[in-house]
Amino acid sequence: MTKPLKVALVGLGTVGGGTFSVLKDNAAEIERRVGFPIQIAVVADLNAERARQVAGEGVDISSDAFEVVNRPDVDVVVELIGGYTVAKQLVLAAIAAGKHVVTANKALLAVHGEEIFAAAEKNHVMVGFEAAVAGGIPIIKAIKEGLAANQIEYVAGIINGTCNFILSEMRDKGLPFAEVLSQAQALGYAEADPTFDIEGVDAAHKITLLSALAFGIPVQFDKAYIEGITKLTKEDIEFAEQLGYRVKLLGITRRTDKGVELRVHPTLIPAKRLIANVEGVMNAVLVKANAVGPTLYYGAGAGSLPTASAVVADIIEIARASQVPLESRVPVMAFKTSGVDQNVCMLGMSEVVTAFYLRLTVADKPGVLADVTRILANQNISIEAMIQRQAEDESGQADIVLLTHRCIEGDFNAAMVEIEALDAVVEPMVRVRVEDLS
Numbered sequence: 380m381t382k383p384l385k386v387a388l389v390g391l392g393t394v395g396g397g398t399f400s401v402l403k404d405n406a407a408e409i410e411r412r413v414g415f416p417i418q419i420a421v422v423a424d425l426n427a428e429r430a431r432q433v434a435g436e437g438v439d440i441s442s443d444a445f446e447v448v449n450r451p452d453v454d455v456v457v458e459l460i461g462g463y464t465v466a467k468q469l470v471l472a473a474i475a476a477g478k479h480v481v482t483a484n485k486a487l488l489a490v491h492g493e494e495i496f497a498a499a500e501k502n503h504v505m506v507g508f509e510a511a512v513a514g515g516i517p518i519i520k521a522i523k524e525g526l527a528a529n530q531i532e533y534v535a536g537i538i539n540g541t542c543n544f545i546l547s548e549m550r551d552k553g554l555p556f557a558e559v560l561s562q563a564q565a566l567g568y569a570e571a572d573p574t575f576d577i578e579g580v581d582a583a584h585k586i587t588l589l590s591a592l593a594f595g596i597p598v599q600f601d602k603a604y605i606e607g608i609t610k611l612t613k614e615d616i617e618f619a620e621q622l623g624y625r626v627k628l629l630g631i632t633r634r635t636d637k638g639v640e641l642r643v644h645p646t647l648i649p650a651k652r653l654i655a656n657v658e659g660v661m662n663a664v665l666v667k668a669n670a671v672g673p674t675l676y677y678g679a680g681a682g683s684l685p686t687a688s689a690v691v692a693d694i695i696e697i698a699r700a701s702q703v704p705l706e707s708r709v710p711v712m713a714f715k716t717s718g719v720d721q722n723v724c725m726l727g728m729s730e731v732v733t734a735f736y737l738r739l740t741v742a743d744k745p746g747v748l749a750d751v752t753r754i755l756a757n758q759n760i761s762i763e764a765m766i767q768r769q770a771e772d773e774s775g776q777a778d779i780v781l782l783t784h785r786c787i788e789g790d791f792n793a794a795m796v797e798i799e800a801l802d803a804v805v806e807p808m809v810r811v812r813v814e815d816l817s
């Protein structure tokens with residue numbers, strides 16, 4: 380009989396606690412799937428006392444993450460502490476010691492992925508990170524294996540549960556932003572630094588990883604355009620609804636003839652699309668590929684047990700793959716290293732083609748709308764829909780909301796500068812990108 384695979388769990392917080400439970404509660408089912416047991420050799424957490432409460436008696440507990448890395452009875456190190464510094468040292472130490480690594484740490488991989496994956500290849504070990512993107516949804520596996528026959532056109536996803544939770548609660552219950560963010564923190568969804576969530580950084584970490592997997596390109600977080608949800612107003616969410624759209628924070632990566640787009644920003648999506656109806660902490664990732672067409676993956680993007688589901692799936696994959704020769708394993712980043720396109724052109728935002736929602740507050744006098752449409756037309760931007768709403772007070776002002784057709788973002792920016800310079804435009808304009816996702 381094959382000997383058990385031994386795991387060190389480092390970090391027994393929200394995800395680590397869930398991983399401990401899943402490995403324990405589903406041990407018999409997992410053994411039936413793998414053919415041999417997966418056992419927890421040791422648990423490490425700075426807070427050893429709390430770890431003892433979570434793990435109970437009979438489990439080896441350490442407060443030193445680095446001590447577990449060199450234990451001969453450990454085959455896989457599961458890093459669930461988060462952050463860049465200690466986590467990076469730990470992962471690299473584990474790889475150097477010949478251990479496989481599983482991590483939920485998208486921040487670490489998006490920024491230091493190239494170094495970590497190169498070290499893993501050199502040391503013939505695997506790095507699993509299914510939990511790092513869209514929590515429990517097996518999107519990494521889907522792109523690496525299920526869609527391996529395809530050329531992928533684009534990936535667009537609601538990949539930050541905290542933001543989706545905030546936007547859903549603001550829309551459904553009219554709750555203020557700060558109150559909903561506190562709830563997301565209490566539920567264990569938010570990052571240690573929640574600005575990573577609300578400013579779009581976490582989603583950018585994730586879409587950077589998906590971009591590399593989908594297109595066989597290096598992990599390049601520094602090329603991502605990032606805009607969060609903190610400037611969205613209830614008013615714009617309501618105007619979007621009137622026009623038949625929902626506002627979601629999307630991570631988008633698309634391959635075009637000119638290069639690869641990599642961007643995170645609030646986005647209007649037609650309300651009739653399935654992905655527009657993904658609410659709360661749930662995530663969804665839409666992948667459009669040339670043979671299969673569009674496919675949509677939906678599930679819990681954060682939280683203890685859903686994320687643990689992905690962590691344990693990676694451990695199971697390692698258990699299985701450790702039985703086959705190196706060259707027969709699925710590559711960590713979906714492509715053979717020799718096949719990675721090192722010279723890919725990453726597009727700047729001004730080169731991206733997208734549609735826009737634009738809201739202007741103007742002094743309500745003749746000719747304003749004509750000026751605005753003329754400026755847009757001069758940049759080859761045509762208008763798809765418009766709403767005009769008079770202010771209810773005596774200010775004589777009006778809101779004009781426009782939806783444009785798709786245009787080059789640089790052209791739109793040039794038009795914005797001219798429109799903002801019009802005397803009649805009395806407040807800073809609001810613009811949100813629009814994606815049809817058909």
Ligand SMILES: NC(=O)c1ccc[n+]([C@@H]2O[C@H](COP(=O)([O-])OP(=O)(O)OC[C@H]3O[C@@H](n4cnc5c(N)ncnc54)[C@H](O)[C@@H]3O)[C@@H](O)[C@H]2O)c1
Pocket residue numbers: 389390391392393394395423424425426442443444459460461462465483484485486510511514567568569570571680681682683686
């Ligand atoms: N919470 C989620 O829903 C979720 C989902 C997907 C991915 N993630 C990622 O999973 C990782 C963990 O997140 P979490 O929400 O479980 O965090 P958490 O704060 O709940 O848990 C982290 C644990 O690590 C321990 N720890 C910190 N530094 C340590 C060190 N040097 N040595 C040993 N233990 C240490 C802490 O005591 C804590 O118990 C992060 O990378 C996060 O981005 C979280």
Ligand SMILES: N[C@@H](CCO)C(=O)O
Pocket residue numbers: 511513514538539540541542568569570576581680681682
């Ligand atoms: N903070 C992240 C956790 C899951 O990666 C989110 O809200 O989606």
Ligand code: NA
Pocket residue numbers: 509510511512513514515516517518519689
């Ligand atoms: Na996942």
